[in-house]
Amino acid sequence: MTILGIDIGGSGVKGAPVDTVRGELLGERFRVPTPQPADVESVVDAVAEVAATFEGFDSVGVTFPGVVVDGVTRTAANVHKSWIDAPAAQLFTDRLGKPVTVLNDADAAGAAEVAFGAGRDESGLIMMVTLGTGIGTALFLDGVLLPNTELGHLELDGKDAELIASDRVREAEDLSWEKFAHRVSKYLRHVEMLLSPRLFIIGGGVSKKADKYFPLLEIRTPVVAATLLNNAGIIGAAVSAEQATTGRGGQHPGSIPVDASRPGTPGAAEAHSVNAGEAR
Ligand code: BGC
Numbered sequence: 051m052t053i054l055g056i057d058i059g060g061s062g063v064k065g066a067p068v069d070t071v072r073g074e075l076l077g078e079r080f081r082v083p084t085p086q087p088a089d090v091e092s093v094v095d096a097v098a099e100v101a102a103t104f105e106g107f108d109s110v111g112v113t114f115p116g117v118v119v120d121g122v123t124r125t126a127a128n129v130h131k132s133w134i135d136a137p138a139a140q141l142f143t144d145r146l147g148k149p150v151t152v153l154n155d156a157d158a159a160g161a162a163e164v165a166f167g168a169g170r171d172e173s174g175l176i177m178m179v180t181l182g183t184g185i186g187t188a189l190f191l192d193g194v195l196l197p198n199t200e201l202g203h204l205e206l207d208g209k210d211a212e213l214i215a216s217d218r219v220r221e222a223e224d225l226s227w228e229k230f231a232h233r234v235s236k237y238l239r240h241v242e243m244l245l246s247p248r249l250f251i252i253g254g255g256v257s258k259k260a261d262k263y264f265p266l267l268e269i270r271t272p273v274v275a276a277t278l279l280n281n282a283g284i285i286g287a288a289v290s291a292e293q294a295t296t297g298r299g300g301q302h303p304g305s306i307p308v309d310a311s312r313p314g315t316p317g318a319a320e321a322h323s324v325n326a327g328e329a330r
Contacts, residue, residue: 051295052076054107055288056097057155058114059084060128060183060218063093064280065100067107068288073166075281080104089130090141098145109148109295111287113155114138115184117198121152127203127212128183151291156186157197158286159253159276164190165289167251167277174248177201177241178276181234182254185212189247201241211237217256231266238269251276 056065063084067076080103085092097112114133117124121139126132142150160178163169169176173192180186185202188195202212213219215233225233238250250269252260253276260275267273276282 051109051292052107053288053291053295054101054104054110055158055284055286055291056100056110056112057158057283057287058088058093058097058112058129059155059283060115063096063100064284065097065104066281066284067104068285070285070289070292073162073278073285073289075284077104079281079284087130089132090136090138091132093129093133094141094145097142101146107148109291110142110146110150111158111289111291111294112138112142112150112152113158113283113287114152115155115186117200118152118154119198123152125200149291149295151287151294153287153290154186154188154198155283156180156188156202156253157195158290159186159278159282160188160190160251160286161195161289162278162282162286163251163253163276164193164195166285167282168274169249169251172249175245176249176251177245177247178251178253179238179241180254180276181215181217181252181256183216183218185216185237186254187241189245204237204240204244206237206240211240217254220256227263228266231263231268234263235266235268238267238271238273242269242271247271249274253279253282255280 055068062081064079064081066079069076082096082099116126123133123136123138126134139152176190178188187199187201189199204211206214215237220230250273257275
């Protein structure tokens with residue numbers, strides 16, 4: 051079975067076929083710029099354009115930068131408001147003619163990191179934080195995802211945290227690495243106080259520059275950079291699509307079955323387990 055992963059990001063819509071056992075891309079990624087405005091119709095066109103460059107795939111996983119429940123997109127902080135309550139999984143499935151699973155972008159990236167990257171072999175509560183256009187979060191307890199956590203919107207100094215510590219803000223305000231590290235530390239300490247995770251995995255574009263600001267972070271919880279970099283969303287989306295199509299993921303040793311994971315329905319993977327053992 052060949053599965054395509056497609057990541058809808060702030061600047062690009064990227065896709066590739068994925069080896070869901072190894073957690074690797076099976077070929078070159080294809081990317082088109084994210085349409086502006088990023089309304090439903092234009093983004094569905096962009097996803098279809100990416101998918102059309104690949105052949106012979108059986109199902110598709112798509113990431114979305116907002117809350118996704120049962121394949122329906124519920125919020126649209128950094129995309130066009132037409133996405134609020136859009137039946138995304140159905141729209142993509144109709145357009146691509148293949149089963150499509152849609153899940154939150156940070157959930158997808160976190161799922162990939164926990165199965166194949168920086169969170170491999172880690173148990174307990176792990177939090178993925180993506181610093182990009184916004185701040186995305188994903189929580190995993192012993193490899194099982196608690197979907198749609200949206201902790202990038204916690205209030206910090208009376209403001210939405212993603213308006214203070216995202217990579218977009220770092221660029222827009224031309225922040226020094228010291229200032230950026232100070233803001234990210236403040237955000238992570240707030241989350242640490244609330245949840246006491248065992249590990250933070252930091253992803254998003256800025257994870258490539260981890261050496262510039264990680265040494266400046268002031269926080270007790272261990273912090274590591276995501277290792278799958280730009281491909282985490284694509285890989286996580288494909289793994290979710292596979293789990294939704296085959297029903298894998300909930301019934302394997304080391305993973306906890308999650309009721310909300312209903313195999314075979316578009317968008318079934320909002321709640322799914324990431325079984326690192328199975329992936330190797
Ligand atoms: C959205 C999240 C998303 C994050 C990263 C936030 O603004 O609310 O759902 O994961 O941006 O794209």
